[in-house]
Amino acid sequence: MSDVVVIGAAPDELVAARLLQQAGHRVTVLQEHAVPDRLEGWAPAQIGRLPSKRPDPWLRTPDGLELFADVKRSAQSLRRLSGHDADRWPQFCERMARLASLLEEVYLQAPPRLIDLRFALRVRRLGRSGMEDLMRVLPMPAAELLGEWFESDILKGALGAFAVRDLQQGPRSAGTAFRLLHAHVGSPRGIFRPGTVDVTPLRAGLTIREAQVARIDVRGGAATGVTLTNGEMLPAALIVAGAHPARVLGQLVEPGWIDPDLLRAARHIRSRGVAARARLELERTPEWPALTLAGTADDVERAYDAVKYGRISERPVIDAVADGAAVDVQLQFVPHTAADTADIQARLVKVLQPHLPPIRSVSVRTPVDLERSYGWPQGQPHHAELSLDQALWMRPLPELSGYRTPVNGLWLCGPAMHPGAGVIGAAGHNCVRAMPRS
Amino acid sequence: MKHDVIIVGGGHNGLACAAYLARAGKKVLVLERRDRIGGAAFSDEVFPGFRFSVFSYVVSLLRPEIIRELELPRHGLQILPLESTLTPLPNGDRLVQWSDHDQNRAELARHSPRDAEAYDDFGLLLHRMARAVKPLLHTAAPDPASLHPGELVDLLRLGRYFRGLPEKDLHALWKLLTMSAADYLDEWFEGEALKGTKSASGIIGTLLGPRSPGTAYVLLHHYMGELDGVFRAWGFAKGGNGSVSAAIAAAAQAHGAEIRTGAPVSRIVVKGGRATSVILENGDELAASTIVSGADPRRTFLGLVREENLPDEFVAAIKRYKFRGSSAKVNLALGELPRFTCMPERGPHMRGAISISPSVDYLERAYDEAKYGEFSRRPYMDIVMPSMLDPSMAPPGKHVMSIFVQYAPYHLNGGWTDARREEFGDTVVNTLAEYAPNLKGAILHRQVVTPADIERVVGLSEGNIFQGELSLQQMFFLRPAPAWARYRTPIHGLFQCGSGTHPGGGVMGASGRNAAREILG
Numbered sequence: 001m002s003d004v005v006v007i008g009a010a011p012d013e014l015v016a017a018r019l020l021q022q023a024g025h026r027v028t029v030l031q032e033h034a035v036p037d038r039l040e041g042w043a044p045a046q047i048g049r050l051p052s053k054r055p056d057p058w059l060r061t062p063d064g065l066e067l068f069a070d071v072k073r074s075a076q077s078l079r080r081l082s083g084h085d086a087d088r089w090p091q092f093c094e095r096m097a098r099l100a101s102l103l104e105e106v107y108l109q110a111p112p113r114l115i116d117l118r119f120a121l122r123v124r125r126l127g128r129s130g131m132e133d134l135m136r137v138l139p140m141p142a143a144e145l146l147g148e149w150f151e152s153d154i155l156k157g158a159l160g161a162f163a164v165r166d167l168q169q170g171p172r173s174a175g176t177a178f179r180l181l182h183a184h185v186g187s188p189r190g191i192f193r194p195g196t197v198d199v200t201p202l203r204a205g206l207t208i209r210e211a212q213v214a215r216i217d218v219r220g221g222a223a224t225g226v227t228l229t230n231g232e233m234l235p236a237a238l239i240v241a242g243a244h245p246a247r248v249l250g251q252l253v254e255p256g257w258i259d260p261d262l263l264r265a266a267r268h269i270r271s272r273g274v275a276a277r278a279r280l281e282l283e284r285t286p287e288w289p290a291l292t293l294a295g296t297a298d299d300v301e302r303a304y305d306a307v308k309y310g311r312i313s314e315r316p317v318i319d320a321v322a323d324g325a326a327v328d329v330q331l332q333f334v335p336h337t338a339a340d341t342a343d344i345q346a347r348l349v350k351v352l353q354p355h356l357p358p359i360r361s362v363s364v365r366t367p368v369d370l371e372r373s374y375g376w377p378q379g380q381p382h383h384a385e386l387s388l389d390q391a392l393w394m395r396p397l398p399e400l401s402g403y404r405t406p407v408n409g410l411w412l413c414g415p416a417m418h419p420g421a422g423v424i425g426a427a428g429h430n431c432v433r434a435m436p437r438s
Numbered sequence: 439m440k441h442d443v444i445i446v447g448g449g450h451n452g453l454a455c456a457a458y459l460a461r462a463g464k465k466v467l468v469l470e471r472r473d474r475i476g477g478a479a480f481s482d483e484v485f486p487g488f489r490f491s492v493f494s495y496v497v498s499l500l501r502p503e504i505i506r507e508l509e510l511p512r513h514g515l516q517i518l519p520l521e522s523t524l525t526p527l528p529n530g531d532r533l534v535q536w537s538d539h540d541q542n543r544a545e546l547a548r549h550s551p552r553d554a555e556a557y558d559d560f561g562l563l564l565h566r567m568a569r570a571v572k573p574l575l576h577t578a579a580p581d582p583a584s585l586h587p588g589e590l591v592d593l594l595r596l597g598r599y600f601r602g603l604p605e606k607d608l609h610a611l612w613k614l615l616t617m618s619a620a621d622y623l624d625e626w627f628e629g630e631a632l633k634g635t636k637s638a639s640g641i642i643g644t645l646l647g648p649r650s651p652g653t654a655y656v657l658l659h660h661y662m663g664e665l666d667g668v669f670r671a672w673g674f675a676k677g678g679n680g681s682v683s684a685a686i687a688a689a690a691q692a693h694g695a696e697i698r699t700g701a702p703v704s705r706i707v708v709k710g711g712r713a714t715s716v717i718l719e720n721g722d723e724l725a726a727s728t729i730v731s732g733a734d735p736r737r738t739f740l741g742l743v744r745e746e747n748l749p750d751e752f753v754a755a756i757k758r759y760k761f762r763g764s765s766a767k768v769n770l771a772l773g774e775l776p777r778f779t780c781m782p783e784r785g786p787h788m789r790g791a792i793s794i795s796p797s798v799d800y801l802e803r804a805y806d807e808a809k810y811g812e813f814s815r816r817p818y819m820d821i822v823m824p825s826m827l828d829p830s831m832a833p834p835g836k837h838v839m840s841i842f843v844q845y846a847p848y849h850l851n852g853g854w855t856d857a858r859r860e861e862f863g864d865t866v867v868n869t870l871a872e873y874a875p876n877l878k879g880a881i882l883h884r885q886v887v888t889p890a891d892i893e894r895v896v897g898l899s900e901g902n903i904f905q906g907e908l909s910l911q912q913m914f915f916l917r918p919a920p921a922w923a924r925y926r927t928p929i930h931g932l933f934q935c936g937s938g939t940h941p942g943g944g945v946m947g948a949s950g951r952n953a954a955r956e957i958l959g
Contacts, residue, residue, distance in 0.1 A: 114608050115601050120582075128583040132920045135582070139616065139652070139910035148758055172809065174652040174910060175616060268625045298810065305806055308649060309799065387651065389616035398609040 005226045008242030010035050014202040015425035016240045016413045019432040029208040033375035040194045041422035042186030052195025055289030063154045071190040081152040092149050093190040100185045107419035110434045111392045111401050142176035143297045153296040161294035161317045162192050168272045170304030171297045175388040197424050216252045222408035242414035244377045245396050269396050273367030273379025275332040276344050282325045283358040293318040307333035336367040336378040383416035403431040441467040444726040446703045449477025452732030453686040454950030455935040457508050460693035462958050471702035475687050478896045479945050481680030485883040487833040488771040491678035499944035508689040515685035516676040518827040522790030525635045526873040532780035533631040550629045560626045575948050578924040579915040579940040614654045620798045622654040630797040638795040643903045645764040647805030648798050676828045708747040713932035734905035735918035735938040752928050755919035763889030763901030766846035768866045770839040771883040776874035789826045794819040808845030813862050818844045848889035848900040859886050905938035925953040
């Protein structure tokens with residue numbers, strides 16, 4: 001069997017590499033960037049047994065809101081804030097779970113086409129209320145969806161924060177209801193926080209080399225191999241790349257092979273990172289497994305307003321998950337150009353300190369740092385922002401949504417592809433499934 | 439029964455519906471609450487000698503087939519094209535978009551040669567998209583969940599239509615539906631003034647900013663205007679927008695429809711699930727086998743009809759239907775023409791539109807304030823001076839200026855009061871005076887119309903000029919409620935024909951025309 005080169009060593013690339021290796025190819029994985037040991041999301045059964053860790057209560061705010069894996073227990077806890085919301089919570093969870101199950105199905109295959117009779121019939125099987133939910137809810141602003149169901153500003157704010165995670169939008173923006181659902185897919189009913197998955201087992205049994213790719217060599221419209229920055233050439237008839245399509249097609253493929261219109265479109269894929277991440281080492285374990293400081297939906301919206309004009313939010317949304325005597329923190333919104341970690345750290349400590357045991361050390365990574373270490377373009381973990389115009393049949397571009405590129409033998413499999421980051425390895429899985437048998 | 443059909447509301451859609459029904463031989467009665475027809479498409483001599491289109495202000499979306507089929511020119515409609523859009527800039531420069539291609543290109547190139555290059559391709563694409571969407575405007579939107587054989591046929595027809603479009607166009611359409619105007623324009627242009635002015639057409643009538651997803655589609659909605667077959671051409675009706683209503687009314691009357699003004703309807707009577715008559719505020723009861731409401735969904739179903747006559751989920755859908763009016767009108771009577779610093783001469787640009795939209799950020803900041811319940815301190819404005827095109831609008835040598843302003847949220851913190859209205863009027867005049875310093879001295883009279891005023895006078899809920907936001911979850915088969923987007927209602931014999939139904943929005947008339955076709959079956 002011929003040689004295969006996989007560019008990148010994140011879960012999508014590793015899954016693609018393993019599937020190709022299982023099909024009898026000799027696969028070399030080229031690791032260009034570090035990959036976090038644990039990633040946010042869930043791993044579908046098709047990828048392997050990679051359990052998601054979720055804090056329970058999965059949501060806790062300083063105002064006394066606590067939501068648990070157990071829907072009934074959440075409702076009880078909600079009753080302290082609002083009897084109305086407590087009554088509606090189980091029904092909300094059920095309706096969202098039904099929509100999530102459809103998305104889950106769609107996520108594990110190449111995206112449907114926009115006008116696809118089979119997909120249309122599948123959607124019709126949801127029944128009237130399911131269909132209406134789907135078509136009404138997906139394009140809605142999360143704030144509006146939550147406003148229809150609930151009255152507690154605290155609840156709407158916290159869920160609104162999950163609906164805009166890693167997205168340059170506020171909860172009032174259309175399409176953020178889709179993101180709330182995306183955060184829910186793969187989780188048990190009633191949980192709207194993605195879990196954390198230890199992805200290190202995906203490396204097992206693969207040949208992984210640290211290397212920097214300089215060029216993808218093309219002859220006669222077909223990929224022939226990869227040239228590394230040290231000049232070494234690796235011949236391969238099949239190349240699977242996890243990097244951003246603009247980099248793969250615009251920088252790695254030898255010039256001249258890609259249609260300028262496609263290149264232009266690839267460069268217009270929006271990839272703005274909006275969050276900084278931090279790890280805080282503490283004197284001892286905090287009392288809570290997770291803490292979300294979001295305020296109301298308007299507070300989240302105001303936090304977003306700042307980033308539109310290139311500023312860090314005055315009151316950023318902070319989401320902390322405990323990991324023993326340490327916490328991992330996501331801080332949003334931070335413009336993708338921000339490089340000043342001191343400023344972010346000061347804001348973070350000021351807000352979090354009252355809720356934490358004494359802090360030993362803090363390490364902050366801005367979107368710029370995240371790009372440097374993990375290769376996330378502009379610090380965006382999804383590579384291509386996961387918004388409705390860059391989702392499903394549009395991901396990352398309609399022309400590339402089938403994982404195939406105009407260069408024969410060159411395929412795309414990274415988070416920029418359907419279904420995006422968070423569904424661990426799914427893009428790699430779908431990519432290999434999309435390849436012809438030979 | 440004296441009448442076959444009673445239409446509640448004499449706005450342009452109610453009148454268009456009446457005209458089509460009367461033309462088909464129905465005995466039609468239109469009942470208008472006010473003593474004047476036209477609803478929001480209405481002209482008035484607000485100050486002695488000065489006439490204004492008080493609420494709406496331009497004609498672009500009025501469907502050409504309506505003009506043709508109802509022979510509106512014969513009934514007095516005359517449309518004068520607006521030839522340019524001037525965007526004055528804070529630095530004293532300007533951007534003018536001309537309808538003349540070469541002149542336009544030269545001006546664009548002065549700001550950015552790249553934009554001048556891209557402009558034609560952009561226009562062609564939107565032109566193609568507007569064409570692709572056009573058949574949707576002519577027909578009722580089929581319900582994708584329906585099991586009704588008739589609707590299934592319509593669904594399949596629609597499916598086949600879309601399958602027949604190149605996939606590339608479908609994707610371009612999807613982008614327009616889901617992107618923000620700002621992101622969409624960023625893919626094409628670099629000039630701030632051009633992007634600002636273009637994105638402005640995406641926010642008109644909504645409580646959304648140019649960076650809000652979904653606004654790119656409204657951009658297309660405003661590209662759909664076609665006058666005399668010319669896409670993008672906006673026009674002004676001679677005599678103001680009231681002339682549009684007057685011409686449609688004249689056509690309806692010529693076909694035998696009766697129009698009664700000063701006849702407010704207090705209730706639509708429902709017996710055994712069927713609409714049977716209407717009761718006027720003076721107690722008169724008028725019966726007809728078909729009742730059509732031109733009022734918006736909230737007024738129709740939560741006002742004219744009693745809730746208990748409707749299914750619970752329908753009532754819930756109408757209650758969550760969003761209005762959120764965001765636009766205001768300032769009408770000025772001027773003793774002399776304003777002199778814009780960037781173009782002080784009395785040139786052809788004064789006969790076009792003037793847009794205060796120097797950048798996307800400018801508009802977005804205006805939206806930021808409205809989002810949290812304040813009116814914009816530096817608002818977006820779309821200005822026309824009708825007296826430049828139609829001298830009969832003002833006394834000789836004097837002028838009228840119509841300023842469409844955003845954002846003025848209906849839900850203003852503390853509510854709209856006379857004092858807040860004047861404060862808002864001052865904000866508008868002060869902002870505009872920065873670009874035309876002689877403006878303040880030229881003002882003879884000023885009328886400020888807030889969303890609260892629009893609601894009070896015309897009856898549009900929350901002052902929304904489209905009878906409900908044109909957002910994705912309120913469009914097509916979801917407008918105004920799922921399963922009831924085909925002008926029918928859960929009550930037999932009761933139909934809707936206002937902008938709150940598909941396709942909705944603007945002085946377009948498509949809702950009235952489609953409703954008439956649905957009623958005629």
